[in-house]
Amino acid sequence: MKRLLNVALFAAVICIATSNFSGCSGAPKQTPGTATASAGLGPAPDVTFKDLQGNNVTLASMKGKVVLLNFWATWCDPCHEEIPWMIQLQQKYADKGFTMLGAAMDDEGVKIVQPFVQKTQFDVQGHPTTMNYPIVIANDDIASKFGGLIGLPTSVMISRDGTMAKRYIGLVSEDTVEKEIRSLL
Amino acid sequence: MSRPATAGAQGSYASQVNSGIVQAKTYISLSAVPRNANFQAAVVADIARGFHMNSHTPSEAYLIATTLTPRLPAGIKLVSTDYPQGHPAMLSFSTDKPLDVYSDRAIIRLKLAAVAAAPLGATTIPVVLRYQACNQTTCFPPVKLPLEIEFEVVKADTKASATHPEIFSVLRVR
Numbered sequence: 001m002k003r004l005l006n007v008a009l010f011a012a013v014i015c016i017a018t019s020n021f022s023g024c025s026g027a028p029k030q031t032p033g034t035a036t037a038s039a040g041l042g043p044a045p046d047v048t049f050k051d052l053q054g055n056n057v058t059l060a061s062m063k064g065k066v067v068l069l070n071f072w073a074t075w076c077d078p079c080h081e082e083i084p085w086m087i088q089l090q091q092k093y094a095d096k097g098f099t100m101l102g103a104a105m106d107d108e109g110v111k112i113v114q115p116f117v118q119k120t121q122f123d124v125q126g127h128p129t130t131m132n133y134p135i136v137i138a139n140d141d142i143a144s145k146f147g148g149l150i151g152l153p154t155s156v157m158i159s160r161d162g163t164m165a166k167r168y169i170g171l172v173s174e175d176t177v178e179k180e181i182r183s184l185l
Numbered sequence: 186m187s188r189p190a191t192a193g194a195q196g197s198y199a200s201q202v203n204s205g206i207v208q209a210k211t212y213i214s215l216s217a218v219p220r221n222a223n224f225q226a227a228v229v230a231d232i233a234r235g236f237h238m239n240s241h242t243p244s245e246a247y248l249i250a251t252t253l254t255p256r257l258p259a260g261i262k263l264v265s266t267d268y269p270q271g272h273p274a275m276l277s278f279s280t281d282k283p284l285d286v287y288s289d290r291a292i293i294r295l296k297l298a299a300v301a302a303a304p305l306g307a308t309t310i311p312v313v314l315r316y317q318a319c320n321q322t323t324c325f326p327p328v329k330l331p332l333e334i335e336f337e338v339v340k341a342d343t344k345a346s347a348t349h350p351e352i353f354s355v356l357r358v359r
Contacts, residue, residue: 073324074247075247075248075249075317075324075327076319076324077245077248077276077278077284077319077324078276078277078278078319078322078323078324079324080278081277081278105326107327116247150323151319151323151324151325151326152323152324152325152326153323153324169323170320170322170323171277171278171321171322171323
Protein backbone atom coordinates (compact mmCIF):
# COMPACT_ATOMS: atom_id res chain seq x y z
CA MET A 1 0.00 0.00 0.00
CA LYS A 2 2.90 2.28 -0.77
CA ARG A 3 0.72 4.69 -2.71
CA LEU A 4 -2.48 4.23 -0.79
CA LEU A 5 -3.80 7.69 -1.25
CA ASN A 6 -5.18 9.22 -4.34
CA VAL A 7 -3.34 12.38 -5.16
CA ALA A 8 -6.63 14.24 -5.49
CA LEU A 9 -7.25 13.66 -1.81
CA PHE A 10 -3.78 14.68 -0.71
CA ALA A 11 -4.52 18.28 0.11
CA ALA A 12 -7.69 17.35 1.92
CA VAL A 13 -5.91 14.85 4.09
CA ILE A 14 -3.11 17.23 4.97
CA CYS A 15 -5.79 19.70 5.95
CA ILE A 16 -7.48 17.05 8.07
CA ALA A 17 -4.19 15.99 9.61
CA THR A 18 -3.13 19.45 10.56
CA SER A 19 -6.42 21.03 11.53
CA ASN A 20 -7.95 18.33 13.68
CA PHE A 21 -10.57 17.67 11.02
CA SER A 22 -12.27 21.02 11.03
CA GLY A 23 -12.30 24.15 9.02
CA CYS A 24 -10.88 22.72 5.81
CA SER A 25 -12.90 23.87 2.86
CA GLY A 26 -13.27 21.04 0.41
CA ALA A 27 -12.15 18.40 2.91
CA PRO A 28 -14.46 15.98 4.67
CA LYS A 29 -15.75 17.53 7.88
CA GLN A 30 -14.63 15.17 10.59
CA THR A 31 -13.67 15.16 14.21
CA PRO A 32 -11.62 12.45 15.85
CA GLY A 33 -13.91 9.65 16.91
CA THR A 34 -16.34 10.07 14.08
CA ALA A 35 -16.33 8.67 10.59
CA THR A 36 -17.65 10.35 7.48
CA ALA A 37 -20.13 9.11 4.92
CA SER A 38 -20.81 10.45 1.48
CA ALA A 39 -23.47 9.49 -1.03
CA GLY A 40 -24.28 9.66 -4.72
CA LEU A 41 -20.89 8.56 -6.01
CA GLY A 42 -21.78 7.32 -9.49
CA PRO A 43 -21.24 3.92 -11.06
CA ALA A 44 -18.77 1.53 -9.47
CA PRO A 45 -15.63 1.12 -11.58
CA ASP A 46 -15.03 -2.04 -13.54
CA VAL A 47 -12.20 -3.54 -11.52
CA THR A 48 -10.69 -6.99 -11.30
CA PHE A 49 -9.29 -8.21 -8.00
CA LYS A 50 -7.32 -11.35 -7.24
CA ASP A 51 -8.69 -13.57 -4.53
CA LEU A 52 -6.49 -15.48 -2.08
CA GLN A 53 -6.21 -18.39 -4.52
CA GLY A 54 -5.09 -16.10 -7.34
CA ASN A 55 -8.41 -16.19 -9.20
CA ASN A 56 -9.87 -13.10 -10.83
CA VAL A 57 -12.86 -11.56 -9.07
CA THR A 58 -14.70 -8.79 -10.88
CA LEU A 59 -17.21 -6.38 -9.41
CA ALA A 60 -19.23 -6.85 -12.57
CA SER A 61 -19.77 -10.48 -11.59
CA MET A 62 -21.59 -9.24 -8.48
CA LYS A 63 -24.02 -7.00 -10.31
CA GLY A 64 -27.52 -7.73 -9.06
CA LYS A 65 -26.29 -7.91 -5.48
CA VAL A 66 -25.83 -5.25 -2.87
CA VAL A 67 -22.09 -5.26 -2.14
CA LEU A 68 -20.28 -3.73 0.81
CA LEU A 69 -16.70 -3.36 -0.41
CA ASN A 70 -14.53 -2.98 2.68
CA PHE A 71 -10.94 -1.77 2.26
CA TRP A 72 -9.00 -3.07 5.27
CA ALA A 73 -5.54 -4.31 6.33
CA THR A 74 -4.24 -6.84 8.79
CA TRP A 75 -2.40 -4.08 10.72
CA CYS A 76 -5.48 -1.88 11.00
CA ASP A 77 -7.07 -2.13 14.43
CA PRO A 78 -10.32 -0.25 13.66
CA CYS A 79 -10.75 -2.59 10.69
CA HIS A 80 -10.65 -5.53 13.11
CA GLU A 81 -13.38 -3.88 15.15
CA GLU A 82 -15.73 -3.93 12.17
CA ILE A 83 -15.07 -7.50 11.06
CA PRO A 84 -17.28 -9.32 13.63
CA TRP A 85 -20.40 -7.44 12.56
CA MET A 86 -19.44 -7.75 8.91
CA ILE A 87 -19.37 -11.52 9.47
CA GLN A 88 -22.84 -11.21 10.99
CA LEU A 89 -24.15 -9.15 8.08
CA GLN A 90 -22.88 -11.81 5.69
CA GLN A 91 -24.61 -14.51 7.74
CA LYS A 92 -27.84 -12.52 7.86
CA TYR A 93 -28.16 -11.15 4.35
CA ALA A 94 -26.12 -13.39 2.01
CA ASP A 95 -29.24 -15.28 0.92
CA LYS A 96 -31.14 -12.04 0.38
CA GLY A 97 -28.87 -10.66 -2.32
CA PHE A 98 -26.10 -9.10 -0.26
CA THR A 99 -22.41 -9.82 -0.01
CA MET A 100 -19.48 -8.42 1.84
CA LEU A 101 -16.25 -8.10 -0.14
CA GLY A 102 -13.10 -7.55 1.91
CA ALA A 103 -10.31 -5.86 -0.05
CA ALA A 104 -7.00 -6.19 1.81
CA MET A 105 -4.52 -3.34 1.29
CA ASP A 106 -1.50 -5.02 2.87
CA ASP A 107 1.66 -4.39 0.82
CA GLU A 108 2.69 -8.01 1.33
CA GLY A 109 -0.52 -9.27 -0.27
CA VAL A 110 -1.57 -12.93 -0.08
CA LYS A 111 1.52 -13.93 1.90
CA ILE A 112 0.28 -12.13 4.98
CA VAL A 113 -3.44 -11.87 4.31
CA GLN A 114 -4.12 -15.55 3.73
CA PRO A 115 -2.78 -16.82 7.08
CA PHE A 116 -4.53 -13.96 8.85
CA VAL A 117 -7.86 -14.84 7.24
CA GLN A 118 -7.42 -18.55 7.90
CA LYS A 119 -6.28 -18.29 11.51
CA THR A 120 -7.76 -15.19 13.07
CA GLN A 121 -10.88 -15.87 15.11
CA PHE A 122 -13.25 -12.99 15.73
CA ASP A 123 -15.70 -12.91 18.57
CA VAL A 124 -19.12 -13.01 16.95
CA GLN A 125 -21.69 -12.97 19.74
CA GLY A 126 -19.47 -15.16 21.89
CA HIS A 127 -18.49 -17.55 19.11
CA PRO A 128 -14.94 -17.54 17.68
CA THR A 129 -15.48 -17.16 13.95
CA THR A 130 -13.19 -16.68 10.97
CA MET A 131 -14.03 -14.27 8.17
CA ASN A 132 -16.88 -15.84 6.20
CA TYR A 133 -16.98 -13.57 3.18
CA PRO A 134 -14.85 -13.23 0.05
CA ILE A 135 -11.46 -11.63 0.56
CA VAL A 136 -9.48 -10.14 -2.30
CA ILE A 137 -6.20 -8.31 -2.60
CA ALA A 138 -6.37 -4.63 -3.48
CA ASN A 139 -3.79 -1.96 -4.17
CA ASP A 140 -3.49 1.77 -4.72
CA ASP A 141 -4.44 1.60 -8.37
CA ILE A 142 -7.66 -0.21 -7.55
CA ALA A 143 -8.42 2.09 -4.64
CA SER A 144 -7.89 5.16 -6.83
CA LYS A 145 -10.74 3.96 -9.06
CA PHE A 146 -13.03 4.28 -6.06
CA GLY A 147 -11.91 7.85 -5.44
CA GLY A 148 -8.82 6.95 -3.44
CA LEU A 149 -8.46 6.19 0.22
CA ILE A 150 -7.77 8.65 3.02
CA GLY A 151 -7.20 5.81 5.44
CA LEU A 152 -8.55 2.50 6.63
CA PRO A 153 -11.13 1.24 7.06
CA THR A 154 -13.00 2.66 4.11
CA SER A 155 -16.13 0.96 2.82
CA VAL A 156 -18.15 1.52 -0.32
CA MET A 157 -21.76 0.38 -0.53
CA ILE A 158 -22.69 -0.67 -4.05
CA SER A 159 -26.34 -1.10 -5.03
CA ARG A 160 -27.79 -3.89 -7.14
CA ASP A 161 -27.44 -1.82 -10.32
CA GLY A 162 -23.73 -1.22 -9.74
CA THR A 163 -24.03 2.32 -8.40
CA MET A 164 -21.84 3.41 -5.50
CA ALA A 165 -24.51 4.40 -3.03
CA LYS A 166 -22.35 5.40 -0.10
CA ARG A 167 -18.77 5.64 1.07
CA TYR A 168 -17.81 5.36 4.73
CA ILE A 169 -14.39 6.64 5.78
CA GLY A 170 -13.18 5.34 9.12
CA LEU A 171 -14.82 3.14 11.69
CA VAL A 172 -18.56 3.04 11.12
CA SER A 173 -21.39 1.52 13.16
CA GLU A 174 -23.14 -1.71 12.30
CA ASP A 175 -26.55 0.00 12.63
CA THR A 176 -25.67 2.62 10.05
CA VAL A 177 -24.49 0.04 7.55
CA GLU A 178 -27.34 -2.40 8.18
CA LYS A 179 -29.94 0.33 7.59
CA GLU A 180 -28.32 1.11 4.27
CA ILE A 181 -28.23 -2.56 3.28
CA ARG A 182 -31.93 -2.94 4.10
CA SER A 183 -32.83 0.14 2.10
CA LEU A 184 -30.97 -1.22 -0.93
CA LEU A 185 -32.20 -4.83 -0.81
CA MET B 186 22.32 20.91 15.28
CA SER B 187 18.94 19.64 14.22
CA ARG B 188 17.60 18.59 10.92
CA PRO B 189 13.98 18.20 9.82
CA ALA B 190 12.60 15.22 7.99
CA THR B 191 12.51 15.35 4.25
CA ALA B 192 8.76 15.20 3.76
CA GLY B 193 7.68 12.76 1.13
CA ALA B 194 11.21 11.65 0.45
CA GLN B 195 9.93 8.13 -0.18
CA GLY B 196 8.07 9.53 -3.15
CA SER B 197 4.86 7.87 -2.06
CA TYR B 198 1.47 9.37 -1.36
CA ALA B 199 1.52 7.53 1.93
CA SER B 200 4.60 9.32 3.15
CA GLN B 201 3.32 12.64 1.86
CA VAL B 202 0.11 12.32 3.80
CA ASN B 203 1.76 10.95 6.89
CA SER B 204 4.21 13.84 6.85
CA GLY B 205 1.25 15.97 7.87
CA ILE B 206 0.62 13.68 10.83
CA VAL B 207 4.17 13.09 12.05
CA GLN B 208 6.94 15.67 11.77
CA ALA B 209 10.38 14.29 12.56
CA LYS B 210 13.70 16.00 13.24
CA THR B 211 17.13 14.65 14.12
CA TYR B 212 19.43 15.94 16.85
CA ILE B 213 22.99 15.25 17.98
CA SER B 214 24.22 15.54 21.57
CA LEU B 215 27.60 17.15 20.91
CA SER B 216 28.73 20.21 18.95
CA ALA B 217 31.28 17.92 17.30
CA VAL B 218 32.13 14.28 17.91
CA PRO B 219 35.72 13.55 18.95
CA ARG B 220 37.22 10.22 18.01
CA ASN B 221 36.93 7.71 20.88
CA ALA B 222 33.89 9.53 22.25
CA ASN B 223 30.46 8.24 23.07
CA PHE B 224 27.60 10.43 21.93
CA GLN B 225 23.91 10.30 21.23
CA ALA B 226 21.64 11.10 18.36
CA ALA B 227 17.89 11.44 18.59
CA VAL B 228 14.90 11.42 16.32
CA VAL B 229 12.11 13.56 17.69
CA ALA B 230 8.74 12.70 16.20
CA ASP B 231 6.00 15.26 16.81
CA ILE B 232 2.61 13.69 16.33
CA ALA B 233 -0.35 15.87 15.35
CA ARG B 234 -3.14 16.35 17.89
CA GLY B 235 -5.77 13.62 17.69
CA PHE B 236 -3.36 11.08 16.23
CA HIS B 237 -1.14 8.39 17.69
CA MET B 238 1.33 5.84 16.42
CA ASN B 239 2.02 2.38 17.76
CA SER B 240 4.85 2.24 20.27
CA HIS B 241 7.96 0.10 19.77
CA THR B 242 6.18 -2.63 21.73
CA PRO B 243 2.59 -2.57 20.48
CA SER B 244 -0.05 -4.45 22.41
CA GLU B 245 -0.91 -6.81 19.54
CA ALA B 246 1.42 -8.79 17.30
CA TYR B 247 -0.35 -7.68 14.13
CA LEU B 248 0.23 -3.99 14.84
CA ILE B 249 3.20 -2.29 13.20
CA ALA B 250 5.79 -1.21 15.75
CA THR B 251 7.64 2.08 15.55
CA THR B 252 11.27 1.38 14.71
CA LEU B 253 14.38 3.40 13.98
CA THR B 254 16.98 1.76 11.78
CA PRO B 255 20.38 3.42 11.28
CA ARG B 256 22.82 2.66 8.49
CA LEU B 257 26.13 3.23 10.20
CA PRO B 258 29.04 4.78 8.33
CA ALA B 259 32.63 3.63 8.83
CA GLY B 260 33.99 4.44 12.27
CA ILE B 261 30.64 4.83 14.02
CA LYS B 262 29.27 2.07 16.25
CA LEU B 263 25.78 1.64 17.61
CA VAL B 264 25.73 0.98 21.36
CA SER B 265 21.95 0.84 21.75
CA THR B 266 18.66 2.15 20.44
CA ASP B 267 16.48 3.46 23.25
CA TYR B 268 12.78 3.78 22.58
CA PRO B 269 10.47 5.73 24.88
CA GLN B 270 7.77 3.95 26.81
CA GLY B 271 4.40 4.01 25.14
CA HIS B 272 1.31 4.91 27.07
CA PRO B 273 -1.97 3.00 27.24
CA ALA B 274 -4.76 4.49 25.15
CA MET B 275 -8.37 3.37 25.02
CA LEU B 276 -9.64 4.23 21.58
CA SER B 277 -13.04 3.84 20.00
CA PHE B 278 -11.75 0.73 18.23
CA SER B 279 -9.79 -0.80 21.10
CA THR B 280 -12.71 -2.02 23.15
CA ASP B 281 -10.98 -5.05 24.63
CA LYS B 282 -7.79 -3.56 26.00
CA PRO B 283 -5.79 -0.39 25.70
CA LEU B 284 -3.27 0.04 22.91
CA ASP B 285 0.34 0.91 23.66
CA VAL B 286 0.97 4.09 21.71
CA TYR B 287 2.97 7.26 21.30
CA SER B 288 1.15 10.55 21.03
CA ASP B 289 2.23 14.21 21.10
CA ARG B 290 5.98 13.55 20.98
CA ALA B 291 8.21 10.49 20.84
CA ILE B 292 11.97 10.78 21.24
CA ILE B 293 14.04 7.83 20.07
CA ARG B 294 17.69 7.93 20.99
CA LEU B 295 20.68 6.21 19.45
CA LYS B 296 23.65 5.72 21.75
CA LEU B 297 26.70 5.80 19.52
CA ALA B 298 30.47 5.69 19.66
CA ALA B 299 33.08 7.12 17.34
CA VAL B 300 36.02 4.72 17.14
CA ALA B 301 39.68 5.81 17.17
CA ALA B 302 39.94 5.43 13.41
CA ALA B 303 36.68 7.20 12.56
CA PRO B 304 37.20 9.32 9.44
CA LEU B 305 37.54 13.00 10.31
CA GLY B 306 35.12 15.53 8.88
CA ALA B 307 31.48 15.70 7.95
CA THR B 308 29.65 12.47 8.68
CA THR B 309 26.10 11.39 7.99
CA ILE B 310 24.13 8.55 9.51
CA PRO B 311 21.09 7.77 7.37
CA VAL B 312 18.23 6.44 9.50
CA VAL B 313 14.75 5.22 8.67
CA LEU B 314 11.87 5.91 11.02
CA ARG B 315 9.09 3.40 10.47
CA TYR B 316 5.70 4.09 11.97
CA GLN B 317 2.02 3.60 11.44
CA ALA B 318 -0.40 6.24 12.65
CA CYS B 319 -4.11 6.29 13.41
CA ASN B 320 -6.71 8.61 14.86
CA GLN B 321 -9.85 7.55 16.72
CA THR B 322 -11.52 6.03 13.68
CA THR B 323 -9.03 5.64 10.89
CA CYS B 324 -5.57 4.18 10.35
CA PHE B 325 -3.07 5.51 7.86
CA PRO B 326 -0.60 3.49 5.83
CA PRO B 327 2.72 2.50 7.36
CA VAL B 328 5.53 4.86 6.48
CA LYS B 329 9.29 4.49 6.22
CA LEU B 330 10.57 8.03 6.66
CA PRO B 331 14.24 8.52 5.71
CA LEU B 332 16.17 11.02 7.84
CA GLU B 333 19.79 12.02 8.17
CA ILE B 334 21.87 12.64 11.27
CA GLU B 335 24.72 14.97 10.37
CA PHE B 336 27.73 15.84 12.48
CA GLU B 337 31.46 16.49 12.34
CA VAL B 338 34.03 13.97 13.56
CA VAL B 339 37.05 15.73 15.08
CA LYS B 340 40.39 14.71 16.59
CA ALA B 341 40.28 12.89 19.91
CA ASP B 342 41.69 15.79 21.95
CA THR B 343 39.19 18.32 20.62
CA LYS B 344 36.81 19.87 23.17
CA ALA B 345 33.17 19.42 22.31
CA SER B 346 30.23 20.95 24.12
CA ALA B 347 26.93 19.29 24.93
CA THR B 348 23.97 20.38 22.84
CA HIS B 349 20.22 20.03 23.11
CA PRO B 350 19.98 19.17 26.82
CA GLU B 351 16.18 19.34 26.43
CA ILE B 352 16.43 16.25 24.25
CA PHE B 353 19.29 14.35 25.83
CA SER B 354 19.17 15.08 29.56
CA VAL B 355 16.05 13.03 30.39
CA LEU B 356 15.98 9.43 29.39
CA ARG B 357 13.02 7.12 29.90
CA VAL B 358 13.72 3.94 28.08
CA ARG B 359 12.04 0.64 27.60
